Amino acid sequence: MRNAAGEITYAQALYEATVQEMERDAGVFVYGLGVDDPIGMYGTTLDLHKKFGADRNFDTPLSEDAMTGIGIGAALAGLRPIHVHQRMDFLMLCMNQLVNIAAKASYMYAGQVQVPMVVRGIIGRSWGQGAQHSQSLHAFFMHVPGLKVVAPVTPHDAKGCMIAAIRDNNPVVFMEHRMLYNNRGFVPPEAYEVPFGKARVLAEGDDLTLVAISHMVVEAIRARAHLAEVGIGVEVIDPVSLAPLDMDTIARSVEKTGRLLVVDNDWTNCGASAEIIAETVERFQGKRAVRVARLGYAPVPCPTTKPLENLYYQNGRTIALKAYDMVKGGVGHWEPHGEDAKEIAEFKGPF
Amino acid sequence: MTPHANSALLAKLYRSIYRIRRVEEEIERIYPTDKIKSPVHLSLGQESVAVGVCAALHKDDIVFATYRGHAAYLAKGGDLNRMIAELYGKATGCARGKAGSMHLIDRAAGFMGTSAIVATTIPQAVGYAFAMRYRKQDTVTVVFFGDGAVEEGAFHESLNFAALKQLPIIFVCENNLYAIHAPLRDRLAGAGLCARAQSYGIPAKRIEDGDTLALHSEVSLAAAEIRAGRSGPHFIEAMTYRYVRHVGPGDDLFLKYRSQEELDAWKAKDEVKRLAAMLGAPEAQRIRDEAEKEIAAAFDFAEKSPFPSPRELEENLFHA
Numbered sequence: 001m002r003n004a005a006g007e008i009t010y011a012q013a014l015y016e017a018t019v020q021e022m023e024r025d026a027g028v029f030v031y032g033l034g035v036d037d038p039i040g041m042y043g044t045t046l047d048l049h050k051k052f053g054a055d056r057n058f059d060t061p062l063s064e065d066a067m068t069g070i071g072i073g074a075a076l077a078g079l080r081p082i083h084v085h086q087r088m089d090f091l092m093l094c095m096n097q098l099v100n101i102a103a104k105a106s107y108m109y110a111g112q113v114q115v116p117m118v119v120r121g122i123i124g125r126s127w128g129q130g131a132q133h134s135q136s137l138h139a140f141f142m143h144v145p146g147l148k149v150v151a152p153v154t155p156h157d158a159k160g161c162m163i164a165a166i167r168d169n170n171p172v173v174f175m176e177h178r179m180l181y182n183n184r185g186f187v188p189p190e191a192y193e194v195p196f197g198k199a200r201v202l203a204e205g206d207d208l209t210l211v212a213i214s215h216m217v218v219e220a221i222r223a224r225a226h227l228a229e230v231g232i233g234v235e236v237i238d239p240v241s242l243a244p245l246d247m248d249t250i251a252r253s254v255e256k257t258g259r260l261l262v263v264d265n266d267w268t269n270c271g272a273s274a275e276i277i278a279e280t281v282e283r284f285q286g287k288r289a290v291r292v293a294r295l296g297y298a299p300v301p302c303p304t305t306k307p308l309e310n311l312y313y314q315n316g317r318t319i320a321l322k323a324y325d326m327v328k329g330g331v332g333h334w335e336p337h338g339e340d341a342k343e344i345a346e347f348k349g350p351f
Numbered sequence: 352m353t354p355h356a357n358s359a360l361l362a363k364l365y366r367s368i369y370r371i372r373r374v375e376e377e378i379e380r381i382y383p384t385d386k387i388k389s390p391v392h393l394s395l396g397q398e399s400v401a402v403g404v405c406a407a408l409h410k411d412d413i414v415f416a417t418y419r420g421h422a423a424y425l426a427k428g429g430d431l432n433r434m435i436a437e438l439y440g441k442a443t444g445c446a447r448g449k450a451g452s453m454h455l456i457d458r459a460a461g462f463m464g465t466s467a468i469v470a471t472t473i474p475q476a477v478g479y480a481f482a483m484r485y486r487k488q489d490t491v492t493v494v495f496f497g498d499g500a501v502e503e504g505a506f507h508e509s510l511n512f513a514a515l516k517q518l519p520i521i522f523v524c525e526n527n528l529y530a531i532h533a534p535l536r537d538r539l540a541g542a543g544l545c546a547r548a549q550s551y552g553i554p555a556k557r558i559e560d561g562d563t564l565a566l567h568s569e570v571s572l573a574a575a576e577i578r579a580g581r582s583g584p585h586f587i588e589a590m591t592y593r594y595v596r597h598v599g600p601g602d603d604l605f606l607k608y609r610s611q612e613e614l615d616a617w618k619a620k621d622e623v624k625r626l627a628a629m630l631g632a633p634e635a636q637r638i639r640d641e642a643e644k645e646i647a648a649a650f651d652f653a654e655k656s657p658f659p660s661p662r663e664l665e666e667n668l669f670h671a
Binding site for chain 1: 466670
């Protein structure tokens with residue numbers, strides 16, 4: 001699995017984390033539509049039933065609502081379920097159990113019960129995923145007290161966050177972007193946790209703070225390279241976990257740069273970008289002038305046809321243009337050039 | 352009289368049902384004082400279902416129930432003092448006042464909680480039963496729900512999965528004929544509730560008239576079969592009737608969605624009275640005297656208990 005540099009893919013990192021936790025704790029089990037099929041959720045759950053038995057990696061009836069409640073019930077009894085969804089969009093069918101039960105059980109019963117459950121949702125993009133196979137929806141979950149929400153970007157964080165999520169004694173919504181699955185990175189072979197509520201400063205810079213979520217981190221790095229060509233220094237921050245959200249790290253950066261651009265892999269209204277900017281303004285108003293802006297999906301459902309789909313998402317160039325405008329105050333014209341995201345253009349279906 | 356009935360069992364059932372009846376009558380009496388500042392969904396008239404079912408279970412068997420959950424909580428052995436304190440919003444309540452009447456819990460008694468959203472505890476109970484199977488424990492899980500829950504998708508999804516995996520669970524539908532004010536006849540297509548369970552291959556039985564002893568007998572048999580590994584899930588449709596309104600105390604005949612005659616017919620076969628008659632006067636009186644003392648003490652406990660402190664507002668959201 002590992003190359004000479006110790007690198008594995010994001011998908012392999014998820015698989016490795018799951019295997020190590022299943023070996024460590026007999027109460028960990030995986031379930032969901034397709035987890036034990038020959039594709040094994042893009043390899044992340046491949047043949048786990050052969051390794052650990054059919055009780056610990058099983059397909060389910062098409063019953064997302066009850067299957068979520070069944071996971072909660074198993075968690076109440078002390079097991080550690082991992083419920084996998086091929087697309088985040090199907091989590092709409094789980095909302096009643098997640099919001100009304102999982103998020104509230106500990107508080108409502110004054111800490112006498114816990115729901116140590118991981119809900120994995122894969123965000124679709126590219127090759128015509130369309131309106132119902134491309135949503136992130138993390139804002140829905142961030143809004144509800146009692147849920148944790150993580151969106152790791154690197155293979156390293158995918159593994160560490162998965163292990164932390166499985167060991168967490170609370171419900172965790174675990175967001176995985178399809179376009180990150182084949183990315184390679186160094187991943188320590190042993191088990192480790194990436195703690196929630198700790199953002200990563202991925203690259204330093206003095207002119208603008210660029211907070212990006214999930215796959216938008218990849219586009220933010222591209223934007224930073226564009227902007228470096230015109231002498232603009234961008235600090236890129238990956239929150240890693242959205243609930244809890246590490247506002248201290250973001251605020252420290254904004255204190256330095258005075259400018260904050262948030263790029264979400266989601267719509268902007270009432271979303272994570274709105275929340276991050278609101279918290280920033282609350283911290284700095286009356287103390288320091290701060291320029292803020294946000295970018296996200298076009299405010300429509302995701303279109304399937306490629307020319308419109310390309311416009312729907314932000315990319316390295318649209319992000320760079322917005323950042324340029326914020327730094328230069330709308331003065332001057334600039335057109336970033338260079339390669340588009342290869343993983344988007346090169347992706348092929350059928351799914 | 353059911354052949355299985357013996358005097359020890361009768362005394363146990365009567366103690367349980369009388370205690371629940373009187374607790375709820377006391378809640379009705381106290382309610383106008385507004386000391387219980389939250390909705391209560393009373394089980395008055397329906398107590399026999401929880402009593403008959405829970406008396407057939409072991410202490411470490413697990414029960415999930417609904418917002419109309421006082422009877423199931425008490426029948427399974429939930430702490431009375433802590434229940435009344437919970438209704439009063441006191442820190443000594445079974446959930447430190449954070450849950451109220453609709454969300455009772457007593458883990459020590461195997462009472463794992465209730466929900467205000469119809470049918471939501473059904474999959475949780477199935478998941479709990481799955482965990483018991485997973486851990487190779489011979490615990491039986493029981494879930495109570497109303498006739499309205501049978502209309503929810505989660506009911507069907509849960510029964511299908513429980514049957515598919517042959518899980519150790521008993522589904523108990525408390526059919527009181529109404530979902531709030533909507534009669535079952537206006538909501539139900541097809542051949543009835545048992546037929547729905549049977550369509551998943553689950554053995555189903557309908558028990559008429561809230562018959563406590565018949566329920567006890569049926570659940571005893573089902574639980575024994577499950578524990579012996581001879582069967583998966585069972586379904587019981589327990590016919591019963593709510594004497595008071597959907598939420599809050601008192602009569603609701605003025606709403607005209609049901610008739611005086613219907614209510615009177617059910618009150619004529621009241622299980623509290625029937626069990627008392629079967630048990631005999633001296634024993635029944637002794638049980639009543641004991642229960643009255645315990646109930647008075649529970650309300651006194653709730654009255655005298657403190658409210659939670661302000662710092663508790665943000666406690667217990669997450670586990671470390």
